[in-house]
Amino acid sequence: MSSASLLASSPAPVQRLSPDALRAALSLRDLTDPAQGQHAMQTLLSDVVQAVSRAWKVPARIHRPGPVVTVEDNYDRLGFSTGDVTRDVRYSRYLSPTVMLRSHTSAAMPPVLRALNSDTDADALHVIPGLSYRRDAIDRTHVGEPHQLDLWRVGCAARMGLADLHGLLELVVHAVLPGAQWRTVRSPHPYTTLGVQLDVRVGHEWLELAEAGLVAPGILAQAGLSPNAWSGVALGMGLDRALMLRKGIQDIRLLRSADPRVAGQMQDLSPYRVVSALPSITRDLSVVVPADADEETLGDQVRETLGVQAGELESVSVLARTGPDELPEGAVRRLGLVAGQVNALLRIVIRPLTRTMTDAEANALRDRVYLAVHRGPHLELISR
Structure with missing residues (x-):
């Protein structure tokens, strides 16, 4: 070289x-x-x-x-x-x-x-x-x-x-x-x-x-x-x-947890003892994103928009991507897709580490994620 x-x-x-x-x-x-x-x-x-x-x-x-x-x-x-x-x-x-x-x-x-x-x-x-x-x-x-x-x-x-x-x-x-x-x-x-x-x-x-x-x-x-x-x-x-x-830790967010039951276990290398797991909440989103968007770039957009609240998300994953040529004409108009964009189906899993979230709070968080990544002219919000 x-x-x-x-x-x-x-x-x-x-x-x-x-x-x-x-x-x-x-x-x-x-x-x-x-x-x-x-x-x-x-x-x-x-x-x-x-x-x-x-x-x-x-x-x-x-x-x-x-x-x-x-x-x-x-x-x-x-x-x-x-x-x-x-x-x-x-x-x-x-x-x-x-x-x-x-x-x-x-x-x-x-x-x-x-x-x-x-x-x-x-x-x-x-x-x-x-x-x-x-x-x-x-x-x-x-x-x-x-x-x-x-x-x-x-x-x-x-x-x-x-x-x-x-x-x-x-x-x-x-x-x-x-x-x-x-x-x-x-x-x-x-x-x-x-x-x-x-x-x-x-x-x-x-x-x-x-x-x-x-x-x-x-x-x-x-x-x-x-x-x-x-x-x-x-x-x-x-x-x-x-x-x-x-x-033996399964969730990377635990390494920075402020919960005393978790933080106290981050002082040594002894095996992690699971703290009571809170239920997860799943929301699926249909969004318009750039054709080259992937889980890494979408994840970063969500982190930057949500700030510390992004820590309440367990995952953001792409379930499917569909281009304009694969959709009915009516769906393309409804989504407002233009060249260089695709329709992506995202799944977000919400699971705060230290508290149970209400449906209303989960819907509001879902909408914040939606607004962080959606690039289409029409909005589909559920908390307003």
């Missing part, structure tokens, strides 16, 4: 994050940071870092840079192509054509690599925990601001290879889920070679835990580090998923 391809200019985004959305993102508590209060996620993070650092006998260096990064560090210097779909404004949160909220904690590594020195950084484990910012679906396992962990062992003291990669995977699995079965599935990444997806067996299922690979020579070269002397292994893991698997 050449330096020219790594640093190809990024396409200018056409949509920027609103000031209110930026303030909301930056005010969100980082559960990995002890300075913002104790949380079980910090214990899990510490267990992983200590297991790897001690086994490899290398120092662990924790980096906590701010979430605002350059597009160059987030994408270009990590080898993403200019046409990569992840760059699209539907999935990334841009502040300007050259600055964004990081979409992964890996965005902190290009500056770290540029600062390395063979005299003082011969071999070290670089640890980058924290929030990343995406546009994502609303369901029990996804949020728009997931916690991530990047572990990069980079050095020039010894050549790292496949054995080191497998060693890292084994150490991480046994720190997160002691004794769990694990496997790897080939999964190429732009900033690694021999990239793999790490799966763990939970019950009868194989679930993704992390992705990893050897640091690509081109990534080192563009940071001024000779690939002939320097090498490394890199792993990225979702800490929300890891903690949920460790404690």
Whole structure:
């Protein structure tokens, strides 16, 4: 991979994050940071870092840079192509054509690599925990601001290879889920070679835990580090998923719950004891949306419009999508569909974590979701 391809200019985004959305993102508590209060996620993070650092006998260096990064560090210097779909404004949160909220904690590594020195950084484990910012679906396992962990062992003291990669995977699995079965599935990444997806067996299922690979020579070269002397292994893991698997938690919203019965259980890694489950309320919505809308972009629109009230939604899913050419002419007129739009059937599941919701409240919330995503000229509201 050449330096020219790594640093190809990024396409200018056409949509920027609103000031209110930026303030909301930056005010969100980082559960990995002890300075913002104790949380079980910090214990899990510490267990992983200590297991790897001690086994490899290398120092662990924790980096906590701010979430605002350059597009160059987030994408270009990590080898993403200019046409990569992840760059699209539907999935990334841009502040300007050259600055964004990081979409992964890996965005902190290009500056770290540029600062390395063979005299003082011969071999070290670089640890980058924290929030990343995406546009994502609303369901029990996804949020728009997931916690991530990047572990990069980079050095020039010894050549790292496949054995080191497998060693890292084994150490991480046994720190997160002691004794769990694990496997790897080939999964190429732009900033690694021999990239793999790490799966763990939970019950009868194989679930993704992390992705990893050897640091690509081109990534080192563009940071001024000779690939002939320097090498490394890199792993990225979702800490929300890891903690949920460790404690047996089924709903990601519980990690931030203010209910004392739940919050008290988020102070350690003991198995989660289920707090009385409240009944769910389901509403189906027929809406007009852009043809390229998906669960990730629709979920993000709902989060931005509803703010904290979005936490009362268990899921927002797309049941069906129908284009104008698949509908009777009368239905097209009734919906007001135009070119570039489709009729989508959405299902929202409402289940507040700490209270029972009345039908009237559920209908009002249904209408707020409807107004957040519907792009047709005619409205079908049920709470007015």
